[in-house]
Amino acid sequence: MTRIGFLGLGIMGNAMAGRLIATGHEVIVWNRSPEAADVLVAAGAAQAAPPAEALAAPISLSMFANDAAAEAVLTPEALTGVSGRIHVNMASISPATADRLGDVHRGAGVDYVAAPVLGRPPVAAAGALNIIVAGPESALKTVNPILDALGSRVWQFGAEPRRANATKIAVNFTILHALQALAEGVTLVEAHDIDASDFVDLLSGTLFAGVVYSGYGPVIAERRYSPALFALPLGLKDLGLAEDLAAEGGVVLPTAAILRDRFERAQADPTLADLDWAAVAEVTRRPDHDLHTGEQPVEKI
Numbered sequence: 001m002t003r004i005g006f007l008g009l010g011i012m013g014n015a016m017a018g019r020l021i022a023t024g025h026e027v028i029v030w031n032r033s034p035e036a037a038d039v040l041v042a043a044g045a046a047q048a049a050p051p052a053e054a055l056a057a058p059i060s061l062s063m064f065a066n067d068a069a070a071e072a073v074l075t076p077e078a079l080t081g082v083s084g085r086i087h088v089n090m091a092s093i094s095p096a097t098a099d100r101l102g103d104v105h106r107g108a109g110v111d112y113v114a115a116p117v118l119g120r121p122p123v124a125a126a127g128a129l130n131i132i133v134a135g136p137e138s139a140l141k142t143v144n145p146i147l148d149a150l151g152s153r154v155w156q157f158g159a160e161p162r163r164a165n166a167t168k169i170a171v172n173f174t175i176l177h178a179l180q181a182l183a184e185g186v187t188l189v190e191a192h193d194i195d196a197s198d199f200v201d202l203l204s205g206t207l208f209a210g211v212v213y214s215g216y217g218p219v220i221a222e223r224r225y226s227p228a229l230f231a232l233p234l235g236l237k238d239l240g241l242a243e244d245l246a247a248e249g250g251v252v253l254p255t256a257a258i259l260r261d262r263f264e265r266a267q268a269d270p271t272l273a274d275l276d277w278a279a280v281a282e283v284t285r286r287p288d289h290d291l292h293t294g295e296q297p298v299e300k301i
Contacts, residue, residue, distance in 0.1 A: 002025070002026075002057075002058055002059055002146070003026045003027075003028065003057045003058060003059075004020055004025050004026065004027050004028070004057055004059050004060065004061065004146065005027075005028050005029075005030070005048070005053075005054030005055055005056070005057035005059070005060030005061070006020065006027055006028070006029045006030070006045075006054065006060070006061050006062070006063075007029070007030045007031070007048075007051055007054050007055070007060065007061070007062040007063075007064070007073060008031065008062045008063040008064040008065075008069070008073075008091070009029060009030075009031035009036040009037055009040070009063075010036075010063065010065060011121050011229065012063055012117075012120075012121055012124060013031075013062075013063035013064075014036065014039065014040065014121075015121040015122070015124035015125040016061070016063060016090070016117075016124045016129075016150055017029055017040050017045065018039070018040060018043060018125060019124060019125055019126075019127050019149065019150055020146070020149060020150070021040065021043050021044050021045055022043075023127070023149045025146070025149070026046075027040070027044075027045045027046070028045065028046040028047070028048050028053060028054050028057060029041070029045045029046070029047055029048065029054065030047070030048040030050075030051045030053065030054040032073075034047065050078070051073050051078050052077070052078045052079075052080070052081070055074075055078055055079055055081070055085075055087065055110075056081050056082070056085070057085070058084075058085055058086070059085070059086045059087075059088070059142070059143055059146060060085070060086070060087050060088070061087075061088045061089075061090055061115075061146075062074065062087070062088070062089050062090065062091065063090045063091050064089075064091045064093075065091070065234070066091075066093070066237055067093045067094055067097040069091075070089060070091055070093055070097065070101065071097060071100065071101065074087070074089070074101055074104060074105070075104065076104055076107060076108055079104065079105060079108035079110050080108055081108075082109075083108075083109025083110070084109065085109075085110045085111070086110065086111045086112075086113060086139045086142055086143055087105055087110050087111070087112055087113070088113045088114075088115050088135075088143055088146075088147075089101065089112070089113070089114055089115065089161075090115045090116060090117055090131075091116065092116045092165070092168050092169070092172065092237075092238060092241070093116075093165055093241075094165065094169075094241050094244060094245070095162035095163075095165045095166045095169075095245065095248070096162075096244075096248070097165075098114050098161045098162040098164075098165045099161075099162055101161075102161050102162075111135065111136050111138070111139035112135060112139075112161055113133060113134070113135030113136070113139050113140060113143060113161060114132075114133065114134050114135060114161035114162070114163075114164040114165050115131050115132065115133040115134075115135075115143075115147060115154075115164060116131075116132050116164055116165060116167075116168035117129045117130065117131050117132070117150075117151070117168075118130040118131075118132070118168075118171060119151075120215075120229045120230060121229055122229075124150065127149055127150055127151065127152070128151065128152045129150050129151040129152065130151060130152065130153050130155065131147050131150065131151040131153070131154045131155065132155050132157060132164045132167050132168050132171075133147065133154055133155065133156055133157065133164055134156070134157045134158050134159065134160055134161050134162070134163040134164035134165075135159065135161050135164075136159060137159060140156065155167075166245055169238065169241045169242050169245050170242070170245075172235075172238040172241075172242070173238070173239070173242040173253075173256075175212055176235060176238070176239060176242075176259050176263075177255065177259070178212045178213060178216065179216060179220075179235075179277065179278055179280055179281060180258070180259060180262060180280070180281075180284070182200070182203075182213065182216060182217055182220050182281060183220065183262075183280065183281030183282075183283070183284040183285060184284055185199065185203070186199060186200070186220055186221060186281065186285065187284050187285050190285070196220070196221035196222075197218065197221045197222065199221070200213075200217035200218055200220070200221045203217060204217050216278045219276065219278045220278055220281045223282075225272075225275035225276045225278055225279040226274075226275055226276065227276075228274065228275050228276040228277075229276055230276060230277050231274075231275075231276065231277065232263070232266055232267060232272065232273060232274075232275055232276065232277045232279055232280065233267060233273075234277060235263055235277035235280065236260075236263045236264070236267055239256065239259055239260055239263055242256065243256050243260075262280050262283045262284065263280055265283045266279060266280045266282065266283050269282075269283070
């Protein structure tokens with residue numbers, strides 16, 4: 001098996017690196033907080049001290065929280081070494097950052113592939129992610145067997161890495177709408193004494209059978225927002241990426257302002273801020289006078 005470096009061990013990165021170990025790959029891991037690697041090291045991973053050790057592997061992958069974290073680690077100094085390596089950035093970052101990182105990697109003689117993913121940590125642990133990829137054709141052929149270990153399908157979007165990131169942003173923007181649609185639908189039926197779980201079962205069993213509705217619908221109906229598998233601030237980050245992408249392309253997104261209002265209200269509410277991004281539904285669900293007061297605390301299961 002090819003030695004693989006993996007950098008960025010948040011909830012999602014940990015699940016992905018664990019999957020690579022479970023499928024027999026030799027993995028060297030790095031995280032800014034070293035203790036995040038403890039479970040992976042116990043499972044057989046090696047631990048890098050500086051990130052350059054993980055990036056020195058023939059193929060390395062990263063899953064950072066945002067643009068700033070990716071650019072802080074994927075520097076010319078960290079990438080310096082033997083040319084011919086490939087780095088796969090699996091985070092949801094802006095196309096503009098993908099362009100800058102592509103330049104940095106080319107300068108170091110490293111092929112750069114963008115491969116943001118669709119799926120939550122349990123899906124990653126099961127190797128069932130959908131992976132959106134773009135990058136040099138020769139690099140994609142080399143990394144495809146590794147991506148196959150992480151995902152049920154790899155979707156190719158061309159040779160320019162930014163294309164994968166733009167596609168992922170558009171997907172997440174659509175998910176944000178689904179969360180808001182669920183919030184409004186649930187609020188409507190609850191106002192007329194109709195059980196939210198019955199309503200969600202109807203949606204996901206008929207016209208809205210996709211994984212977003214079937215996955216997040218019960219979470220919203222039952223207020224099961226903890227543990228946060230995708231934290232609410234990350235949803236706000238993804239909304240900002242969509243707004244920036246629209247501005248870059250001269251596109252108007254009429255609903256973006258409404259979504260921003262909902263997410264900013266949720267972020268400002270101490271009973272919601274640390275929960276899963278589906279908790280944004282509570283902003284619509286609660287009367288305005290109950291927001292920010294803690295009068296209707298969300299049960300943290």
